């Protein structure tokens with residue numbers, strides 16, 4: 481019996497170390513500055529960068545309707561789960577993505593944060609989906625869609641069913657069900673919101689939320705915990721809001 485307890489404690493210890501080596505940072509309360517550069521010097525940009533994300537989108541310095549076309553529809557992928565991570569890596573995203581101002585961004589993955597990372601006039605929504613894209617020459621573009629509590633969302637229902645199946649579970653869902661029908665976006669240049677906080681990310685955030693049920697939001701909040709980075713200074717950046 482004693483031997484058994486020792487063995488299981490050892491196994492637990494090893495798996496904890498493995499997780500810690502994989503991910504050496506974590507989200508804070510979403511308000512206090514995280515100081516990730518103190519965790520790892522590779523994350524210096526997180527604290528020193530002048531073009532970081534997320535930001536409050538409520539003080540735009542330009543208004544224009546960004547030329548944005550999405551090519552989504554039904555897509556398949558596999559669940560990629562981890563600490564503070566619920567993600568779908570697309571496996572059939574060929575030809576899917578978004579065209580922003582003539583630049584074609586190819587769809588790679590979608591992941592979630594609770595609450596939303598970007599704010600609009602100080603308000604954060606309970607959930608956000610980040611659709612991550614890249615151009616053929618490696619420039620990153622993200623489309624953020626916030627969720628408010630309301631009707632159950634069909635795409636989220638498929639994803640949560642697969643989430644219950646665990647890491648690597650296959651999933652097919654209609655991406656269009658997770659994007660506002662009239663898509664108008666805030667547009668600015670920012671960064672990844674997780675280490676190494678790389679800049680040069682073309683951010684697009686829908687100005688209107690879509691609906692998810694209270695249960696769907698609660699399930700993702702339970703899986704992710706607080707997973708929004710603190711708001712970063714806008715600085716001298718151009719932030720374009722949809723024209724009124």
Ligand SMILES: [Zn+2]
Pocket residue numbers: 591592593610673
């Ligand atoms: Zn994200």
